[in-house]
Amino acid sequence: MRDYANHEHHRAPERDVRITGIDTAVVSGNFDWNLVRIHTDAGVTGTGEAYRGAAIPEIIDYIAAFLVGENPLDVERLFRRMVQELSGHGGTTGKVVTAASGVETALWDCAGKLLDLPVYQxxxxxxxxxxxxxxxxxxxxxxxxxxxxxxxxxxxxxxxxxxxxxxxxxxxxxxxxxxxxxxxxxxxxxxxxxxxxxxxxxxxxxxxxxxxxxxxxxxxxxxxxxxxxxxxxxxxxxxxxxxxxxxxxxxxxxxxxxxxxxxxxxxxxxxxxxxxxxxxxxxxxxxxxxxxxxxxxxxxxxxxxxxxxxxxxxxxxxxxxxxxxxxxxxxxxxxxxxxxxxxxxxxxxxxxxxxxxxxxxxxxxxxxxxxxxxxxxxVPEAPGYGIELNESVVREHAKHVDDGFFD
The missing domain is CATH 3.20.20.120 (Enolase-like C-terminal domain)
Structure with a gap:
């Protein structure tokens, strides 16, 4: 099986960053919105979203176990790693790709903030x-x-x-x-x-x-x-x-x-x-x-x-x-x-x-x-997606929030 884990060891110190946690929140809007948050040892967080509906937080918990310690700047490699690690779970389609999509969108926000660039760039x-x-x-x-x-x-x-x-x-x-x-x-x-x-x-x-x-x-x-x-x-x-x-x-x-x-x-x-x-x-x-x-x-x-x-x-x-x-x-x-x-x-x-x-x-x-x-x-010019969550509104309408989501 292909191994998409990090095998590269040469990176500028300012970009030598590690994922320390991945958390989710489910907000009850007109659908159940699955929000995803990535934490790093640089103190920067990235927020993304997976398609609506059930089972996404559980799959992301599984993903977090092997992405913690990875560099969030390697967005496309990490997406391939998620698909490969989940291949035995139907990882080329369905809910597992949806969960990986939520993590991937959070990675882009995180990368933009780390590099001080908007995601479109x-x-x-x-x-x-x-x-x-x-x-x-x-x-x-x-x-x-x-x-x-x-x-x-x-x-x-x-x-x-x-x-x-x-x-x-x-x-x-x-x-x-x-x-x-x-x-x-x-x-x-x-x-x-x-x-x-x-x-x-x-x-x-x-x-x-x-x-x-x-x-x-x-x-x-x-x-x-x-x-x-x-x-x-x-x-x-x-x-x-x-x-x-x-x-x-x-x-x-x-x-x-x-x-x-x-x-x-x-x-x-x-x-x-x-x-x-x-x-x-x-x-x-x-x-x-x-x-x-x-x-x-x-x-x-x-x-x-x-x-x-x-x-x-x-x-x-x-x-x-x-x-x-x-x-x-x-x-x-x-x-x-x-x-x-x-x-x-x-x-x-x-x-x-x-x-x-x-x-x-x-x-x-x-x-x-x-x-x-x-x-x-x-399209904002601020780093990442150019937005930040309103914590009180998330909590007011949440069906589920991981303990570390807002840490």
Missing amino acids: LLGGKFRDEIPVYVDLHAGDAYAVDHGFTQYGDEEAYTPEAYADTAERALELGYDAMKFDLDMPRDNESDPMNGRLSAADVAAKVDVVDAVVDAVGDRAEVAFDCHWDYTIDSAKRLARALEPYGLLWLEDAIPPENAAAQRELARSTSTPLATGENRFRVHEFRELLAEFTVDVLTPDPTTVGGLAESKAIANRAEEQYIPFAPHNVCSPVGTMAVAHLCGAIPNAAYLEFHALEVDWWDDLIARSGSLIDDGTIV
């Missing part, structure tokens, strides 16, 4: 000062997540008028790009198992899209998300029916595992298609990109392998002239990490924001003003 430099954001929306109370699983709202929440009213609100808040969920409870009425849409189901979705597009006019770009729900025949019918509306994209219309099926869907419609959030590491994007099965690529950096892995994926997408619009359901920590990534890649299009309903979202970090202003995020 460490990733190769800046292409843009501001990152355009699209806001993920739901019509009224159409969709609620408590522990992260699906919980549909009442049928009246899915009227075209409810979607249009929410779109108008987003415009008032300064967003010129937005995305709505297009899956509805009625999709499951004829058969909750087979993923097929009736003609009436497709017509109901077209009515929603028509109402939203009519409401925003040319003031905003609009995308719709299907959450990998439909059979290929239903996805084709839906995508074709939406062709007249000039959508930003239609996202995850079919399940993610079969790249050939995604290619077949792409060949059948002129509606731009987006996918990518359910794939792990650069290897799982090869067929999607090589076969031109997608118009917009949407990996989630906090689950796919971190910032360096995401940059490698973005580079491969750029080779195919495909834009990169990362999926993001993070707290301000993960959101800012991905903003630095988007600042450092040429083909970044939009960054997702998925916490409009969390009125204390900005309070999680110690700063004045909103992180997102008029639909954009300014």
Whole structure:
């Protein structure tokens, strides 16, 4: 087995730093946000975030056992070490890569602070000062997540008028790009198992899209998300029916595992298609990109392998002239990490924001003003990600905080 532990012994004294601990905190926002903190013998800490949900702190505890004593500046080597050490635990995909992604994003923040540079600079430099954001929306109370699983709202929440009213609100808040969920409870009425849409189901979705597009006019770009729900025949019918509306994209219309099926869907419609959030590491994007099965690529950096892995994926997408619009359901920590990534890649299009309903979202970090202003995020010039946690807010909303997290 390859050994990615540190075998190098020549380093300038000021960069001869060691990891002394890795701690986690789980903050209950609209999802369970997994925050990760790395401590060093230089007194510098780095903070990152892994994708939402269960089991991440336990995996990171396992990772800490072999990363303590390593140099945090060797970010990409340490990511490879995590993957290799966890290879017997499904380490090339799933939750273990998600946990490693959280550690990797914390390492970048730590490295930036140690070297007195913003993370975008460490990733190769800046292409843009501001990152355009699209806001993920739901019509009224159409969709609620408590522990992260699906919980549909009442049928009246899915009227075209409810979607249009929410779109108008987003415009008032300064967003010129937005995305709505297009899956509805009625999709499951004829058969909750087979993923097929009736003609009436497709017509109901077209009515929603028509109402939203009519409401925003040319003031905003609009995308719709299907959450990998439909059979290929239903996805084709839906995508074709939406062709007249000039959508930003239609996202995850079919399940993610079969790249050939995604290619077949792409060949059948002129509606731009987006996918990518359910794939792990650069290897799982090869067929999607090589076969031109997608118009917009949407990996989630906090689950796919971190910032360096995401940059490698973005580079491969750029080779195919495909834009990169990362999926993001993070707290301000993960959101800012991905903003630095988007600042450092040429083909970044939009960054997702998925916490409009969390009125204390900005309070999680110690700063004045909103992180997102008029639909954009300014990439900070301060070292690391340029943000620091607000300890009292973390503790107020935490489901779990390691004893050493704030030490």
